[in-house]
Amino acid sequence: MRRRNTLTRLLAVAALGLPIILPAAPAAATPAAPQRQLADVIPAPVETRPDARGTFTLRPHTVIRTAPGSAAAWRVGRQLAETLRPATGYPLPVLPVHSTPLPEIALLIGGADARVGQEGYQLDVTRQRVTIRARTEAGLFAGVQTLRQLLPAAIEAPTRQRATWTVPGGRIVDHPRFAYRGAMLDLARHFHTVDEINAYVDLLSQYKINYLHLHLTDDQGWRIQIDSWPRLTTVGGGPGTGVDGVGPGFLTKADYRAVVAYAAARHITIVPEIDMPGHTNAAQSTYAELNCDGVAPAPRTDIAVGYSSLCIGDELTYRFVEDVIRELAAITPGPFLHVGGDEAHATTDAEYATFMRRVLPLVAKYGKRAYGWNEVMQVDPPTDVVAQFWGTGTSNADLAEAAARGNKVVMSPANKAYLDMKYDRGTPLGLSWAAYIEVRDAYDWDPATRVAGVGEQSVLGVEAPLWSETLRSIEDIEFMAFPRLPAIAELGWSSRASHDWDSFRARLGEQAPRWRLQDVNFYPSPQVDWS
Ligand code: ACM
Numbered sequence: 001m002r003r004r005n006t007l008t009r010l011l012a013v014a015a016l017g018l019p020i021i022l023p024a025a026p027a028a029a030t031p032a033a034p035q036r037q038l039a040d041v042i043p044a045p046v047e048t049r050p051d052a053r054g055t056f057t058l059r060p061h062t063v064i065r066t067a068p069g070s071a072a073a074w075r076v077g078r079q080l081a082e083t084l085r086p087a088t089g090y091p092l093p094v095l096p097v098h099s100t101p102l103p104e105i106a107l108l109i110g111g112a113d114a115r116v117g118q119e120g121y122q123l124d125v126t127r128q129r130v131t132i133r134a135r136t137e138a139g140l141f142a143g144v145q146t147l148r149q150l151l152p153a154a155i156e157a158p159t160r161q162r163a164t165w166t167v168p169g170g171r172i173v174d175h176p177r178f179a180y181r182g183a184m185l186d187l188a189r190h191f192h193t194v195d196e197i198n199a200y201v202d203l204l205s206q207y208k209i210n211y212l213h214l215h216l217t218d219d220q221g222w223r224i225q226i227d228s229w230p231r232l233t234t235v236g237g238g239p240g241t242g243v244d245g246v247g248p249g250f251l252t253k254a255d256y257r258a259v260v261a262y263a264a265a266r267h268i269t270i271v272p273e274i275d276m277p278g279h280t281n282a283a284q285s286t287y288a289e290l291n292c293d294g295v296a297p298a299p300r301t302d303i304a305v306g307y308s309s310l311c312i313g314d315e316l317t318y319r320f321v322e323d324v325i326r327e328l329a330a331i332t333p334g335p336f337l338h339v340g341g342d343e344a345h346a347t348t349d350a351e352y353a354t355f356m357r358r359v360l361p362l363v364a365k366y367g368k369r370a371y372g373w374n375e376v377m378q379v380d381p382p383t384d385v386v387a388q389f390w391g392t393g394t395s396n397a398d399l400a401e402a403a404a405r406g407n408k409v410v411m412s413p414a415n416k417a418y419l420d421m422k423y424d425r426g427t428p429l430g431l432s433w434a435a436y437i438e439v440r441d442a443y444d445w446d447p448a449t450r451v452a453g454v455g456e457q458s459v460l461g462v463e464a465p466l467w468s469e470t471l472r473s474i475e476d477i478e479f480m481a482f483p484r485l486p487a488i489a490e491l492g493w494s495s496r497a498s499h500d501w502d503s504f505r506a507r508l509g510e511q512a513p514r515w516r517l518q519d520v521n522f523y524p525s526p527q528v529d530w531s
Pocket of ligand 1: 342343
């Protein structure tokens with residue numbers, strides 16, 4: 001009877017002229033999961049109003065309806081369908097129509113609570129339909145990530161599951177606290193392939209991260225094609241480069257564009273970094289003319305820092321830097337270009353200021369907003385230059401002065417937000433120079449009170465950097481990022497009023513079945529009760 005009913009409705013869908021995918025293989029049995037609650041989401045939504053009468057159930061004849069004429073809603077609808085089809089086995093056609101007689105998930109531009117702003121969304125769940133409203137495509141995409149977490153964990157399975165696909169009833173109104181919610185991968189110490197970067201992007205986008213910073217150059221390797229200096233990649237990124245000589249490789253411009261596009265489709269903007277004037281041994285060992293004495297140093301594959309520097313007094317240095325910035329800016333649609341600037345210990349303060357005062361304007365010349373590690377604030381740069389705080393303390397006079405002048409800061413305190421720090425003494429990967437960082441350490445701090453004189457209005461956001469001295473594979477990346485990345489994502493998105501370790505810990509535990517189904521190699525921290 002139930003089957004015939006379903007079939008009748010599928011025929012109704014067929015009558016609309018839509019493609020039908022009939023369930024093929026018998027579904028795998030899945031144990032019944034407890035009903036999700038509206039607030040069981042990471043990052044915590046700003047406002048949830050549950051309605052126990054409003055449970056929605058995804059069925060074989062459910063359709064995804066998108067605002068007619070909206071290419072943005074249609075694109076997000078297609079992504080949602082692709083996310084939900086494997087585990088449900090349902091056809092979930094995407095229909096750009098005003099109404100349907102079928103149960104629906106509706107994606108609409110406009111009509112949301114005014115508080116949602118440019119990146120937020122309103123999600124309403126009743127027995128008949130799920131409606132996501134937003135002002136922008138990014139907002140709809142964020143709402144879809146929430147909907148995904150409100151469905152049973154089995155929705156993340158790559159093959160058809162037997163489950164009751166319920167969504168708890170009520171309303172969510174949600175929007176980010178900070179504009180910049182970032183993560184960073186270090187391609188220099190070990191190269192990560194396009195597939196690995198994209199796999200990380202998939203995970204980041206589920207937690208409403210919207211920037212991915214790529215650390216493209218360092219002492220041990222140069223990982224981005226620059227046509228005017230071709231040996232940077234063939235030699236500086238070639239065989240034998242990377243820590244211990246085992247992380248060679250580089251992104252061609254086509255590779256880089258592919259990563260930019262893949263991330264953009266998931267509302268993540270790529271931030272490229274060329275680290276200078278220090279952290280430059282890969283370039284200087286490749287091109288002898290980039291050294292003050294004209295002699296190329298040996299390539300380095302150890303993890304020492306602070307020994308290299310471009311030649312501050314040589315005009316050729318600025319021709320090199322401008323070539324790199326020009327070529328990189330041309331393939332970077334995002335607003336930021338990161339110039340590094342950290343740990344320039346082989347350079348005097350005066351040389352450092354000379355260098356940065358020439359280089360920061362070059363970034364602006366090619367249409368980008370300059371961004372650097374917090375040391376760049378030593379040179380009192382223009383107020384549109386962004387600083388990335390990576391210290392372990394709670395005061396930094398240069399940063400506080402910059403904030404008072406109007407510069408914005410991204411918070412990445414190394415003893416809280418560095419995903420390459422070990423969880424504890426026993427962690428097989430990672431380093432420990434800044435701290436051991438357990439999940440609670442990563443979660444229990446406030447970006448707006450971390451550094452004296454750098455308050456809420458000066459904080460552009462947060463970023464979780466992942467340095468790769470000890471990392472080889474995507475499994476290694478996942479082990480260090482999960483479960484701490486979701487903690488940093490929540491600090492970036494959720495309101496301070498919702499900050500609560502017990503709540504976060506409970507919601508985090510419920511992510512585990514999803515990660516298992518997605519094959520995410522997470523660290524099962526003893527601080528969390530994993531489902
Ligand atoms: C850094 O960790 N040197 C930015």
